[in-house]
Amino acid sequence: MRITHEADYAIRVAHYLACANDKVSAKQISESTGVTLRFALKILRKLIQADLVKSFKGVSGGYMLNRSSSDISFGEIIEAIDGPIAINHCLTAEFDCTRVAQKSQCDFRRMFAAINKQLRDELYSITLDKFVS
Amino acid sequence: MRITHEADYAIRVAHYLACANDKVSAKQISESTGVTLRFALKILRKLIQADLVKSFKGVSGGYMLNRSSSDISFGEIIEAIDGPIAINHCLTAEFDCTRVAQKSQCDFRRMFAAINKQLRDELYSITLDKFVS
DNA sequence: TGAATGTATACTAAGTTTGTAAACGAAAGG
DNA sequence: CCTTTCGTTTACAAACTTAGTATACATTCA
Numbered sequence: 001m002r003i004t005h006e007a008d009y010a011i012r013v014a015h016y017l018a019c020a021n022d023k024v025s026a027k028q029i030s031e032s033t034g035v036t037l038r039f040a041l042k043i044l045r046k047l048i049q050a051d052l053v054k055s056f057k058g059v060s061g062g063y064m065l066n067r068s069s070s071d072i073s074f075g076e077i078i079e080a081i082d083g084p085i086a087i088n089h090c091l092t093a094e095f096d097c098t099r100v101a102q103k104s105q106c107d108f109r110r111m112f113a114a115i116n117k118q119l120r121d122e123l124y125s126i127t128l129d130k131f132v133s
Numbered sequence: 134m135r136i137t138h139e140a141d142y143a144i145r146v147a148h149y150l151a152c153a154n155d156k157v158s159a160k161q162i163s164e165s166t167g168v169t170l171r172f173a174l175k176i177l178r179k180l181i182q183a184d185l186v187k188s189f190k191g192v193s194g195g196y197m198l199n200r201s202s203s204d205i206s207f208g209e210i211i212e213a214i215d216g217p218i219a220i221n222h223c224l225t226a227e228f229d230c231t232r233v234a235q236k237s238q239c240d241f242r243r244m245f246a247a248i249n250k251q252l253r254d255e256l257y258s259i260t261l262d263k264f265v266s
Numbered sequence: 267t268g269a270a271t272g273t274a275t276a277c278t279a280a281g282t283t284t285g286t287a288a289a290c291g292a293a294a295g296g
Numbered sequence: 297c298c299t300t301t302c303g304t305t306t307a308c309a310a311a312c313t314t315a316g317t318a319t320a321c322a323t324t325c326a
Contacts, residue, residue: 001211001218003134004283008221011241025302038286045304058293059301074244078134085134087252088141107264108144111207115255119220122248131240137314158271171317178273191324194271 007081009035010043014077017053018069018128023062050080069132075123085120088112140214142168143176147210150186151202151261156195183213202265208256218253221245
């Protein structure tokens with residue numbers, strides 16, 4: 001019932017970028033957030049794939065947010081790293097339920113889906129700008 | 134961000150006991166829920182330790198709920214198996230934050246704590262009796 | 267007393283997470 | 297144009313967690 005450390009680091013990284021307001025090198029990000037350089041690079045790649053961050057190559061390259069910090073939510077960052085938010089395995093695409101033939105008929109699943117949606121909405125409502133002083 | 138399979142099984146087991154309304158053997162529980170006998174025994178032990186289930190030894194022994202099904206929530210069952218509900222590692226007792234000296238000062242942590250409480254309350258508000266026909 | 271049941275501890279296999287390593291690709295600037 | 301600086305990609309491996317099993321033991325009741 002936890003987000004991974006990687007997702008937690010990703011939030012720190014994104015927050016750092018939100019505060020920076022300018023292109024920042026991976027090395028700088030690593031040193032400022034306490035995430036090892038290699039791991040930070042891995043996280044940045046996932047954030048780029050999710051269109052949350054953009055990168056610049058070359059001698060004076062670096063990273064910056066791809067959108068306004070008011071338009072980037074914690075939910076998005078978490079899902080960019082960990083994949084879809086799902087409090088129970090039965091809510092994921094690959095799950096094949098052994099309880100009932102038609103999984104849409106399962107009351108438990110319906111209940112989990114409702115709670116999951118509420119949690120997800122909550123995480124999507126919290127944006128990075130709320131943490132930028 | 135998921136409950137474990139074991140917690141999911143525990144819900145099935147508890148639900149089966151809620152429907153049974155009488156002492157049931159581990160074998161019967163295993164066969165009815167599709168959880169292997171050994172694993173069901175392990176789960177039952179944890180449910181007993183959390184006072185959700187009581188057991189009877191001897192030849193005609195078995196298990197039954199320790200309280201009314203309207204008094205047993207999904208939150209309790211999940212915590213009995215997986216431990217305290219915590220969406221981020223930083224909300225757990227053993228966590229030692231590397232971000233700031235005083236973890237109570239961390240805005241992220243406060244935010245996660247609020248969302249976590251909401252999720253937990255939600256899971257505690259859903260009781261077994263709602264799934265007994 | 268012994269068959270049927272639950273209890274307790276410990277172990278193992280499989281899967282996931284958390285990183286690390288190495289080789290490659292692209293762009294700025296001299 | 298070519299070197300330096302930085303980002304990209306793929307693959308690997310150690311550590312941890314989960315899921316499930318095995319073994320030995322304790323209790324009850326006929």
